[in-house]
Amino acid sequence: MPGPRLDEQLCFALYSASRAVTAAYRPLLEELELTYPQYLVLMVLWEEQPCTVGHLGDRLHLDSGTLSPLLKRLESAGLVRRQRSATDERRVEISLTDRGRALEERAACIPDRLLGSDASAAADLAALRDALHLITADLHARTPDAKPIP
Known part of the structure; x- marks a missing residue:
């Protein structure tokens, strides 16, 4: 496999x-x-x-x-x-x-210069950001003291 x-x-x-x-x-x-x-x-x-x-x-x-x-x-x-x-x-x-x-x-002006000001792209990026915040919080909650893989 x-x-x-x-x-x-x-x-x-x-x-x-x-x-x-x-x-x-x-x-x-x-x-x-x-x-x-x-x-x-x-x-x-x-x-x-x-x-x-x-x-x-x-x-x-x-x-x-x-x-x-x-x-x-x-x-x-x-x-x-x-x-x-x-x-x-x-x-x-x-x-x-x-x-x-x-x-x-x-x-x-840096965020707009980097990503532009397209409203639909901004909404997609905001949704991605929010999902990443959730993933990060979940990983921190599950692995506060992450140990190396044996």
Whole structure:
């Protein structure tokens, strides 16, 4: 009995799509001097700030070891400010600088530039996004401590 075929695997379709989307974003983000992960951090902060490093990690599904260097680079670029919480020194709060807030307006056009503004395509993409959110939530619920295959 033959094993699973690559093109039939959901994981490969998701992996390929993720790489294609990230590559498509790259030239648009280069105009803003941002990487894709930096853009994601800024998107969270444009929605809600200040927030803690832990909250950013939860929203982006990233650990602090991955986030810390990203935040240092964003701070060096003058886009965010990191500071210890006044109420709990163990917590680091992240907030936008004026320059970081101003970048939101320049970045607002990126989704339309990338995907266009066709209403039927937008509806299809929204449905795909919603399905992916459901799949992700289900996988997180079923495999909180995923173990390697023996």
